[in-house]
Amino acid sequence: MSERPARAVERTRAWREARKKAGWVKIEVWAPAACKADIQNAVRAIVYESARGPELSRNPNPKGVTTMDQVIDTAWTIPALKAALDGSNLLREGELTAQVIEGADPVLLVKMHEYGDLPIYVSSGPLQMVLSTILWPVDEQEDQAEFNIFLLKAQKLVPLSNFGISTIEGRDYYELFGEISAKTTLQTIIIELRTLAENAIDAAGDLRESFRASTKSAA
Template sequence: MVLNPMTGSHKSPVKSKANKTAPGKAVPKTSAFYMRRMRDALYAAGYVKHEAYVLPENKLVLKEMEKRLRQPLIAGTFKMESYMTAGNTWSTKRLFDALSAVDIDTLGDVHIVLIEGAEQAIRIEMNDFGGLPIFIVVAGEQIIVDTLLVGTEGVADEHGFNDAVLRSREMFPLSSIGIETMPNGESAYNMFGALSASSTVTNVVTEILTLAENVQRAVVAFDQFFRK
């Protein structure tokens, strides 16, 4: 189940074919675009990449440490914010209000908007990930966290890509990759996660950050299959 950022429904936009896009029509950007922009910005600022392996429950601590380590000097101690427990099932609006109140040191530099429509949806632009857009909706007993990975027309070898995706289960904790047929008949690969609609804000934040990190990892892992 995925979201369409234009309507707030459970569909995501797909990338239009560059050579067939009508004049003046914006071409949706894929996750690869945002990841390249993020990496370019970090490299230009003089940062270096260093891979680390930690326990799942320590990922938020590592994320906060990473942000501190991007400063010339480190002062003070690291600490985690306390998050409320939902207590009962979230609505999309209540979840939007809770996420809007999360500290920037925890969720990162983001821009959050509530999309009104037949069904409300939350759009989060992950500025620490090049502006990667992530969409969230509360659907029944689940919270769906979703983003476009690539349109099928952006994959040079669909058979090889599908095989690689099916073998990648352990590469992307908390996230899955699915293919959706859009209303216009085109298809797209989306990366998404799902959790209980009564989850704590801490767990929702973890799901959001994990999805963004998994998209970054997927763009690198599957780069050979994407059209340039």
């Protein structure tokens, strides 16, 4: 499990290079907190249109775009979310696959193929939906106490995601997660999946490198 983020980093770097060659750019925006909601909505609209493509722009309600892409009156269930993702034209071809993990409370396992098959787990309740991915074991992290403080400070720079620690089979792992309303649109859920995957790759690569650099400079 601990090797997965490293493999995902290399595949994602190649994916980013391909996006750059295609004319895409990554933009970081600093703005007053009061403007956050307006900026997020604008970005979502841009991502939505790019995902829709010319065919969806001409036909706003084609086959594969359900009413749950628009107005949500009830909370998502895990089976309904899987069915919506399987049939949605908002996704890029081969972008992800979803699998229901049965249990007392079903969980959706989403594999983000453009991010090295990074697994994201989705759970949904009456009020909120939680999307999370496991990063690396806590006991493999050097200078754990200092790194945990570093993470808390870096949290402000990671959009729409939070860091935590989860125990799996008696071993602690760093985790990245996001929380959204259970009555949100499918479009927003897809954006959250992409954002969480992007942030997980950054955490496994750039963030850890920044920590190593900061500790070396302090020494």
